[in-house]
Every structure is written in C-alpha cells, then in structure tokens.
Amino acid sequence: MFAMNPMTTPPAIRKPSLRAWLPALALVTVVSSTPALAALGGDVSSVQKDRARFKASLQLSAATHYSVHELKAPTGTTIREYVTGDGRVFGVTWQGPWRPDLRQLLGPYFADFQQAANAKRTGRNGPLSSRSSRLVIEMSGHPRAFQGRAYVPELVPAGVLEDEIQ
Amino acid sequence: MTEPRVRRVLTAVLSLIAAACGGGSDGANAGNNRIAPPDGANVVGIVVDSGPPGANGAPVGYVNGAFVTVTVCVPGTANCQAIDHVLVDTGSSGLRLLANDGRAGGQLSLPLPPLEDVGKNAVAECFQFIDGFTWGQVQLADVRVGGEMASGIAIQVIGEAAYPVPGPCLGVGNDEDTLEGASGLLANGILGVGLFVQDCGPACAMDPGSGNPGVYFACSSSASGGCVETSLPTEAQVSNPVTRFATDNNGVIVELPPVPASGAPTASGSLVFGIGTRSNNGLGNAVVIPVDDRGTFTTLFPAQGTRYPVSFIDSGSNGIYFLSSAVTGIATCTGSSGIDSFYCPPSPLTLSAANQGAAGTPTVPVSFSIANAKALFDSNNAAFSNLGGQNAGISSLNLPASFDWGLAFFYGRNVFTAIEGAATPGGAGPYFAY
Numbered sequence: 330m331f332a333m334n335p336m337t338t339p340p341a342i343r344k345p346s347l348r349a350w351l352p353a354l355a356l357v358t359v360v361s362s363t364p365a366l367a368a369l370g371g372d373v374s375s376v377q378k379d380r381a382r383f384k385a386s387l388q389l390s391a392a393t394h395y396s397v398h399e400l401k402a403p404t405g406t407t408i409r410e411y412v413t414g415d416g417r418v419f420g421v422t423w424q425g426p427w428r429p430d431l432r433q434l435l436g437p438y439f440a441d442f443q444q445a446a447n448a449k450r451t452g453r454n455g456p457l458s459s460r461s462s463r464l465v466i467e468m469s470g471h472p473r474a475f476q477g478r479a480y481v482p483e484l485v486p487a488g489v490l491e492d493e494i495q
Numbered sequence: 496m497t498e499p500r501v502r503r504v505l506t507a508v509l510s511l512i513a514a515a516c517g518g519g520s521d522g523a524n525a526g527n528n529r530i531a532p533p534d535g536a537n538v539v540g541i542v543v544d545s546g547p548p549g550a551n552g553a554p555v556g557y558v559n560g561a562f563v564t565v566t567v568c569v570p571g572t573a574n575c576q577a578i579d580h581v582l583v584d585t586g587s588s589g590l591r592l593l594a595n596d597g598r599a600g601g602q603l604s605l606p607l608p609p610l611e612d613v614g615k616n617a618v619a620e621c622f623q624f625i626d627g628f629t630w631g632q633v634q635l636a637d638v639r640v641g642g643e644m645a646s647g648i649a650i651q652v653i654g655e656a657a658y659p660v661p662g663p664c665l666g667v668g669n670d671e672d673t674l675e676g677a678s679g680l681l682a683n684g685i686l687g688v689g690l691f692v693q694d695c696g697p698a699c700a701m702d703p704g705s706g707n708p709g710v711y712f713a714c715s716s717s718a719s720g721g722c723v724e725t726s727l728p729t730e731a732q733v734s735n736p737v738t739r740f741a742t743d744n745n746g747v748i749v750e751l752p753p754v755p756a757s758g759a760p761t762a763s764g765s766l767v768f769g770i771g772t773r774s775n776n777g778l779g780n781a782v783v784i785p786v787d788d789r790g791t792f793t794t795l796f797p798a799q800g801t802r803y804p805v806s807f808i809d810s811g812s813n814g815i816y817f818l819s820s821a822v823t824g825i826a827t828c829t830g831s832s833g834i835d836s837f838y839c840p841p842s843p844l845t846l847s848a849a850n851q852g853a854a855g856t857p858t859v860p861v862s863f864s865i866a867n868a869k870a871l872f873d874s875n876n877a878a879f880s881n882l883g884g885q886n887a888g889i890s891s892l893n894l895p896a897s898f899d900w901g902l903a904f905f906y907g908r909n910v911f912t913a914i915e916g917a918a919t920p921g922g923a924g925p926y927f928a929y
Contacts, residue, residue, distance in 0.1 A: 405698075405706070407893075424894060426708070430663065432665060443669050445832065447669065448833030452557075452812045452814070453811035455813055456812075456884075458885045459836065471809060471811070472689075472694065474805060476887065476895075492891070
C-alpha cells in the first residue's frame with residue numbers, strides 16, 4: 330500500500346544557540362540533577378512534573394531578579410521557565426518543531442490560553458497575540474517550527490523587562 | 496467528479512475581470528501575476544470567499560481563505576465524494592477532512608478504510624496547529640484534485656466520534672473538530688501542500704518517548720485510554736498528496752489575481768501542480784528563496800534593515816503578520832480580543848521589505864500594503880491584499896521575531912512552494928519562489 334518515497338530525507342532539527350543570551354544577563358550557570366519545576370504561576374519547589382512530562386534535560390541559570398530553568402526535550406523543543414526569587418514561575422517560553430504540553434506548562438492559565446485562542450482571527454496558521462491583565466500569550470510558526478511565550482504580568486518581578494522572557 | 500467545465504471557464508473569466516479591474520489598485524503587489532489556463536489537468540480552481548455555509552445557511556465567515564474542491568474515493572474504486580471548501584495550506588502537509596456526523600458539521604460521509612498498525616489497531620492522529628489540534632483516525636483514500644490523483648494515501652478524518660481524544664492530545668490546546676464554534680475549522684478540510692513530504696516526518700517514526708512528538712496513536716478500543724502514542728514509518732504517515740501524484744509532484748503554485756485596496760467579496764485563481772513540469776507551471780521570472788529544514792527564511796525590514804529569521808510564506812495564514820506595534824509604530828486595532836492584534840493604521844501604508852534565502856542568498860525585495868484591519872473586517876469582503884497584524888516573537892535568538900507572509904501576500908503574485916528533496920528547474924526543494 331505504501332511505496333517508499335525517494336524524496337524523504339530526515340531533516341536535522343537545528344538547535345538555537347544555547348548560550349547566545351547568557352552574556353547579556355550575566356548569569357551563573359549550574360547543571361542540576363534534582364530539578365524542581367512548576368507550571369506557570371506555580372511554586373517551583375512543589376512540582377517536578379514538567380521535566381518528567383517532557384522527558385527533558387535541565388539547565389538552571391540565575392539572574393538578578395529571577396532564575397531560568399531550561400529544559401531540552403528529546404523532540405528538539407526547548408522550554409524555558411522563569412522563576413522569581415521566592416520560587417514562583419512567572420513566565421514560560423518554548424521553541425521547536427512541536428509544541429510542549431501546554432496544559433502542563435500553563436497550569437491554571439491553560440483556560441485563559443484556550444479563551445484567547447478561540448478569539449484568534451488570523452486563519453489556520455496565523456499567530457496568536459493576546460494580552461490581558463491575567464496572561465500575556467504569544468504563539469507563532471507552523472508545524473515543524475513553533476515558538477511561543479506566556480507570562481503572568483502581576484508575577485513579573487519589578488525591574489524585569491517583558492522581553493527578558495525569551 | 497472534477498469541477499464542471501462551465502464553472503472552470505467562468506472562473507477564468509472572473510479572474511481576468513478581477514485582474515483587469517484590480518490591477519495596480521493597491522499599488523503594492525506586482526510581478527508574475529499570470530493565471531494558469533484552467534483546462535490543464537494539473538490545475539484546479541481556487542476560490543477565496545467567506546467559506547462554506549454554516550448551520551444557518553450563511554457562510555461561516557472565513558477571511559482570506561483559499562479554497563478548492565477535493566474528491567476522495569475508496570481506494571481502487573469509483574465510490575467517491577467531492578468535498579468543497581477545503582483550505583489550501585502551504586504551511587502544513589497532508590489532507591484532513593471534517594466528517595459529516597452532525598456535530599462536526601463537515602461534508603465527508605464516504606466510509607473509508609482505516610489505516611491499521613501491525614497489531615490491527617486503528618491509527619489515529621493528534622496533529623498540532625498553531626494553538627490547537629485536529630484529532631481523528633487516519634484513513635486511506637484515492638485523492639483527486641483537478642486532474643491529478645494520489646492513490647491509496649493516508650489522510651486524517653476529523654470529528655468522527657470513534658475514539659475519544661487522548662489525554663496527551665488535550666494538552667496541545669483547543670480541539671478543532673467542528674466547522675463552526677469558537678475553535679471551528681471554518682472549512683470542510685485542510686489540503687496541506689506545503690514544503691514537507693509527510694506531516695510529521697522522521698520524528699514520528701521514532702520510538703515514543705525518545706524524540707517522538709506523540710502525533711500518532713494506536714487505538715485498541717474506544718474506551719478512555721484506548722489510544723496510546725505510537726511510532727509510524729514515514730511512508731505510512733499522512734503525506735502531502737502532491738508527492739504521490741504520478742506527475743507534477745514536485746510542488747505547487749498558488750495563483751491569485753490582484754484585488755482592490757478595499758478588498759473583494761470573492762477572488763478566483765488557480766492551484767497549479769508541478770513546477771516546470773508543463774508549459775503552464777514554469778518558474779518564469781519568479782526568484783527562488785531556499786528555506787532551512789524548518790521551512791523558514793529571513794525577512795529584512797525595512798528592505799536593507801533588521802534581519803528577521805524564521806519567516807515563512809503560508810497560504811494558511813490569512814494576513815501578513817510581522818513584529819509588534821512597539822517595533823513598527825503601526826497602531827493596533829481597538830476592540831474585542833482577537834481583533835486587537837491586527838494593525839489599524841489611520842490610512843493605508845505601503846511598506847518595503849526583502850526576503851532572503853536561509854543561507855543568505857538571494858535577497859528579493861517585496862512591497863506590501865497594510866490597511867485598517869477593522870475597516871476591512873467591517874466591509875464584509877473576504878479577499879484582502881492588505882490585511883496584517885502583529886506576530887509573536889521578540890528580537891532574540893531564543894524567540895526570533897519573524898514575518899508570516901499569509902494569503903494577503905499572494906494576490907497578484909504566483910507563489911511557488913517546492914517540496915523537500917524534489918528536483919525542479921529552480922533546484923531541489925524545499926524553497927518558496929515568487
């Protein structure tokens with residue numbers, strides 16, 4: 330039934346430069362073997378679900394006002410979780426050929442995302458760009474090249490610019 | 496089951512009228528705007544209109560949707576059904592059709608044989624789109640578009656109640672399994688004629704959990720938990736139908752006429768199969784823009800200004816989406832959630848950018864217009880060359896800002912999409928050309 334198609338060539342997934350953003354933030358980088366991650370708005374010390382769910386490796390970085398937990402899933406998708414000094418996840422981002430489990434990643438804000446998505450009028454593959462006082466969420470791309478970010482404005486530490494959430 | 500001859504001729508006439516009336520009226524799109532002769536076996540008519548009728552009989556209200564009629568047949572038989580208003584999507588690969596089961600509201604009622612794995616489990620799919628997913632069985636069909644046929648290929652049937660959506664799939668976003676409603680498809684299906692051979696590719700042939708993104712599922716029962724993530728060889732996956740045509744199988748051209756600056760209620764054009772395989776599908780003066788393995792290239796904006804990688808051309812996006820109001824200085828619309836991400840300049844803008852191949856060459860200038868999106872939406876027209884809005888992403892390597900050149904970009908241009916690995920007179924795909 331299925332003829333082999335000679336056009337098929339396995340595309341290598343190009344990974345973004347891991348360190349490109351580090352100098353700008355002057356971070357201390359440690360590799361953690363005991364990850365502790367949470368969904369958006371959650372308590373970083375309470376949950377280890379994300380790494381398990383995404384079967385990801387983890388890298389932990391620290392900036393002045395927050396720390397960044399970077400997960401690299403075997404699917405080629407990179408997830409970053411931005412955590413306040415007192416341990417709450419205030420922003421998440423992702424980039425890769427497939428999206429992460431957003432229900433897991435957005436936690437209590439998943440319903441806000443769904444509501445924003447339902448209002449989207451940009452066509453099948455057009456981007457989502459939604460801002461409310463509860464959640465800012467942006468998503469773009471197409472199958473095999475997705476990216477997005479979400480953050481909770483009221484949880485963003487003072488002095489942190491929104492574009493630091495990347 | 497092909498489109499009646501009368502309608503095809505009418506389509507051509509309307510195209511010529513549209514070209515004559517609309518040419519140059521928005522001042523932005525210019526170039527290789529030939530529309531292929533409608534009588535080629537490799538040509539099927541495109542209509543841009545407000546979409547298929549919904550439950551109340553009125554069109555569902557799609558803006559800038561390019562639709563074609565696709566015919567599916569039980570493999571090897573003349574038992575066929577034609578499905579109209581299938582969205583032409585150069586941003587994905589594979590045919591997906593919405594079932595006619597009442598709730599889903601689609602047209603497909605022809606029973607098709609299921610794809611089964613070696614254990615005789617039905618194969619189903621959770622395919623990811625920008626903010627949601629399509630869930631449903633993978634079934635086998637002969638797929639006819641115009642005079643071309645792909646024999647016995649895997650397609651996705653959306654909206655059948657056979658298997659409940661598995662838990663991991665629900666995490667993707669909204670279930671897009673109806674014609675109408677908040678997360679409705681607003682189309683009877685999606686014809687993915689994009690850059691890739693399969694919808695997922697080699698990643699989905701890997702073992703679950705070791706790089707497999709969990710797109711395909713093996714369903715042993717209709718009970719909750721009856722469908723589990725599975726691997727599927729690339730040759731069995733839902734594939735770009737064009738790659739399975741006997742000829743004209745290296746890519747497609749979307750050809751749409753110019754439309755007036757205020758838009759048009761409908762526009763008619765052609766979806767042409769093959770690049771340089773016949774007298775009606777040569778590259779002409781179109782310039783090839785190679786893409787990377789993600790299907791993206793770089794847009795420079797202004798034309799010699801900042802570089803924005805991960806840009807792409809996509810008939811499945813309805814507008815031209817780029818940057819943010821903070822970067823462009825273009826006002827966004829005020830109003831409800833959903834419209835507030837569109838650009839609403841007080842008067843139309845003509846802008847210049849350049850598209851550059853992923854490896855740095857060539858660099859092709861592009862002029863485009865952005866009008867007040869709220870005024871466009873309020874006009875009740877359906878075809879707009881100047882609809883645009885903000886895109887996600889910021890200027891960083893982690894989340895690059897980019898241009899999404901949606902259907903608004905296509906009017907007055909012939910836009911070529913060449914499939915990965917396929918030989919064409921412009922070199923091997925993947926690439927876009929215009």
